[in-house]
Amino acid sequence: MAVMLLTEMTPPPGADSVALLRARAGAARRAACACLMAVLALLPAAGLLADRAGTAQQALPPAVLSLAVFLGGLPALAVTQAVWGARAELLRRRERELYGVARSARLWPLTRPAVALGWAVTLLLGCTVPGLFRAAGRDALAGTLNWVIETTATALAAAGAVAGVWLLFSWAKEAAGMRTRAGRPGGSPGDPWDPGPGARPHGTAALWACAAAADVGLVAARAHLWEPSTGLVCALLAAALACAVVTDE
Template sequence: MLLTELPPPPGAHEVAGLRARARNARRSALVALSTSIALQATAQLLADRAATREQTLPLAVLSLAVFVVALPTLAATQYVWGARARHVRRRERELYADVPSGRVRPLSRICVACCWAVTLLLGWTSPRFFRQAAWYAFADALNWAAEALAVLSLSAGVLFLLWWAREALEMLTRVRRPGGSPGDPWDPGSGARRGEGAVLWTGAIVAVAALVGARAHLWEPATGVVYGLLTVALVCGVVTDE
């Protein structure tokens, strides 16, 4: 009987299920990131182009609301992603005496950190739009809150960089270490990962980057193009199926 015809050993299906749950958590975290950045950038772009104070106010409120909702949502989804990924690695080590090298993990973490930075930078500009809408007292209070959040964010950023550098050095040391277990031949591994969502994720990333670039005044798209980019970012992110 061929090896591939034998039934998988205990634990193989469990690991496959754990990996699927981790991929779903990763997808939720990335969708939350792309959606929050796209909505904030679009609301602020349109607020910049508003002709009157009355038109600016609802867009300013929308931008602030997205920012307030995004912070706990991003924290929760990324915590779940990290917890499930750690659970997968622990179970893989128990069953197969080895885990994937995870060489792209430091890169993915720094990319997520950059997305956090963009989200925070967009949120810190919210007071200006309320000032344009003539809500001066609220804008001053919001500006004070943004300054306090900026101090906390910078402190968290420094701690993240220290932790990230330590993890990257430890991973580099493990990669260079000779020997190690070859792993279990029954390990289901990542297998042939489904690639149907690659194009959609690429479209979402390009659309979000274009909106952020427009918000930074790197280019000046028409209002219709802005709505089109927002639609592409939301649709590509939501319908992506890994």
């Protein structure tokens, strides 16, 4: 009865717009995380399959796949994460305007180092692509890719340093702001217009954890920290991609 009375009440001012912004930010977050999970699964898996190929001809398809994923994954990561950041910032600004506190910013400082780590691993895996083509007998293409990497290494290092400084600054600023607002009263309205974590599907966190575990396993195998069988590599790849697709829906 209490739930029925709440749903029949008029939502407080701004609740509808905040709900829409939260839905858009959540969709952008899922898309960005799914893209990152897919890239971090495909790159090491393709490298492992290329390394285990019996002949140079068999090593060529995984090498081509690795190059395609790397070249296509970088802009995809940049676009999806930029959209996610823009929508999350718009949501936080609106929440502060209406409620004096941004509920959606609680985990925001933790996501930035995680995303930065994902970018670093992606770039490191991309640097191994020339070696895959050399093993496939395509020395000319491997030399060209090496030259491109060496030419852009300085620019990437400078850009990475600037991004790292900005990341640490924004992370510290946001964390300090959260501590300042920790004891401040107020906040966004409760159900039914502002469902909390309890309204989310319970299986979503498990799917994200499964995808992350599969990615970590594949990256660790690519770094020769363990030696899974080829069948297990394919199983980890399929699990990571399946979980990323399901959680993005």
